[in-house]
Amino acid sequence: MDDRQFRNAMGKFATGVNVITTEVDGDVHGMTANAFMSVSLDPKLVVISIGENASMLEKIKKSKKYAVNILSKNQKELSMIFAGQIKENRDVSFERLADLPVIKGASTQISCEVVNEHVEGDHTLFIGRVVDLQLQECSDPLLFYKGKYSSLERSQVVL
Template sequence: MSSSHSFREAMSHYPTGVTVVATYYQGRAVGITANSFASVSLEPPLVLWSVAREADRAAAFLESKSYSISFLNKEQEGIAQYCADNEDLPPGRWSENAQGFPVIDGASVVLDCRQYAVYPGGDHDIIVGEVMGISQTDGRGALSFYKSEYGKLG
C-alpha cells in the first residue's frame, strides 16, 4: 500500500456531501464537520459516520448516546469550515430543535440519531446511528467536498 498521503489524495477524487454532527457534551453544544457519512439500512433506519480517534472532540461523540446530523446547504461553507476548526457550534448559527438536539439552522436535512453501535476502523471509530427523527427544509442545494475544496450542488 502506498503512503497515507497518496491514499488521502486518491480519496479526495471522490465527491461527498458535507454534514455537521452535533451533540451536547459537558454542558456545551459541540459540533464536528464530517464528510464520512453514508446510509446503512432502511429497517431500522441506520446511518454511519467516522471520527478520528485523535480528534479533540472524539470523546464527545463516542460517549454521547444521541446526536444530530445536519446536511449543509450550498450556502453554508462558512459553517462547515467553522465546525472543522472549532469544537463549539458557531454562535448564532444553530438552535435546539423540538426534540432537544442541537442543529445547524438552515440545514437541508437534519437527522436525529441515537447511537446504535461503534466499530474500530483503523485510526478512526465508525459510529452507527439509528435515525429517530427527520426534518427537511426547502431544496437549497447541497454543499459538497471534492479534491479538498468545497463546492455547490443544485
C-alpha cells in the first residue's frame, strides 16, 4: 500500500481537534493535532503523538509538559492558526492551568507533565500525567474527517 492509501484509510476515522500548547523560556508554543487519547484512569494519563519534523517536538522535550486544548465547533479558526493554515498574525487569548498556557474558551483544557516518551516510526508519543483539567459548557466538538473539518449532525431517534 502507498502512503496516500494509508492516509485515506486513517482519515475515515473521525477525530476531535485539539491544540497542544507548551511554554519554553516564557514563550508560548502551540500546534493543532488530532492524535490524542486517554490511556489510564489510575493514574490519570493521556498521550499525544508528535511528528519528527514538527517544531513542537523539541519544545515538549525541553519543557517536559504540555496542555491539550479540545476545541469546539466554533473554534475552527484557532485550529487553522495553529496548523499554519492562517499565516497572518492573530491574537490568541491564553489562560493558565497548572502553570501552562491553555486556550481561553476551549471546551476542555488538560495540563500534563511528561512521564514517558516513546519514539515509534516517524512520531514521538508523549505520555502525560494529568495534573489539572478544566471543563467548559460549550457547543459541539470540532471534528476532522476525511481530511476536512466536520461537525456532529443531530437526528431524532424514534423509539
